[in-house]
Amino acid sequence: MARKFFVGGNWKCNGTAEEVKKIVNTLNEAQVPSQDVVEVVVSPPYVFLPLVKSTLRSDFYVAAQNCWVKKGGAYTGEVSAEMLVNLDIPWVILGHSERRAILNESNEFVGDKVAYALAQGLKVIACVGETLEEREAGSTMDVVAAQTKAIADRVSNWSNVVIAYEPVWAIGTGKVASPAQAQEVHDELRKWLAKNVSADVAATTRIIYGGSVNGGNCKELGGQADVDGFLVGGASLKPEFIDIIKAAEVKKSA
Ligand code: PEP
Numbered sequence: 001m002a003r004k005f006f007v008g009g010n011w012k013c014n015g016t017a018e019e020v021k022k023i024v025n026t027l028n029e030a031q032v033p034s035q036d037v038v039e040v041v042v043s044p045p046y047v048f049l050p051l052v053k054s055t056l057r058s059d060f061y062v063a064a065q066n067c068w069v070k071k072g073g074a075y076t077g078e079v080s081a082e083m084l085v086n087l088d089i090p091w092v093i094l095g096h097s098e099r100r101a102i103l104n105e106s107n108e109f110v111g112d113k114v115a116y117a118l119a120q121g122l123k124v125i126a127c128v129g130e131t132l133e134e135r136e137a138g139s140t141m142d143v144v145a146a147q148t149k150a151i152a153d154r155v156s157n158w159s160n161v162v163i164a165y166e167p168v169w170a171i172g173t174g175k176v177a178s179p180a181q182a183q184e185v186h187d188e189l190r191k192w193l194a195k196n197v198s199a200d201v202a203a204t205t206r207i208i209y210g211g212s213v214n215g216g217n218c219k220e221l222g223g224q225a226d227v228d229g230f231l232v233g234g235a236s237l238k239p240e241f242i243d244i245i246k247a248a249e250v251k252k253s254a
Pocket of ligand 1: 210231
């Protein structure tokens with residue numbers, strides 16, 4: 001089964017209501033490949049989810065950038081998976097490196113969140129990736145495998161999971177992984193899934209790349225055999241996000 005190209009836009013903690021409306025307008029007017037070719041998901045901050053959901057074109061979907069690890073209750077400041085389901089938000093990003101690093105989210109905590117969100121019916125973009133120090137120490141695959149194992153230990157059905165490989169040194173730095181570097185980790189990760197989960201999960205799970213993807217580098221990255229799309233930060237706030245969505249065409253003609 002072919003893996004449908006996936007392009008996610010992570011808006012992070014950015015934007016005013018006016019700016020969000022502008023981005024949505026740009027997306028709504030864009031000519032992009034059809035839904036058979038590319039799945040597009042944008043992730044505004046929580047407070048703008050209802051606005052984006054109610055104004056965004058119906059062939060694009062929305063994601064939250066996080067959710068709580070279990071059922072809601074006395075957890076001030078948190079948003080539960082149940083609330084996202086209640087608002088018809090289909091996707092959630094979990095384990096983003098900014099949350100792992102700044103908010104100390106451990107592999108196990110992220111694994112628990114992924115399992116809980118899936119159990120509530122959400123689809124999950126689960127982020128993994130090594131720091132520059134870890135890459136330079138030659139431990140990229142050990143780090144990525146440990147992050148993925150914490151998810152695999154808690155999840156049995158992978159059909160609603162997209163893995164985002166996001167090297168921390170490439171996020172927001174303008175220092176994109178080379179196509180060969182991305183392909184190498186995606187290939188290793190797929191082999192890890194084949195060995196530790198199943199051949200079917202390895203063949204069908206989309207592994208997308210994130211880290212300084214832009215309109216100029218997306219085609220070459222997207223042309224790599226095991227790169228099934230992107231998670232885009234900075235460029236997802238700009239019109240060039242449309243060009244990144246269009247990079248899905250490289251797989252169609254491959
Ligand atoms: C991200 O935050 O997921 C990301 C990939 O950011 P950027 O594209 O800005 O590097």
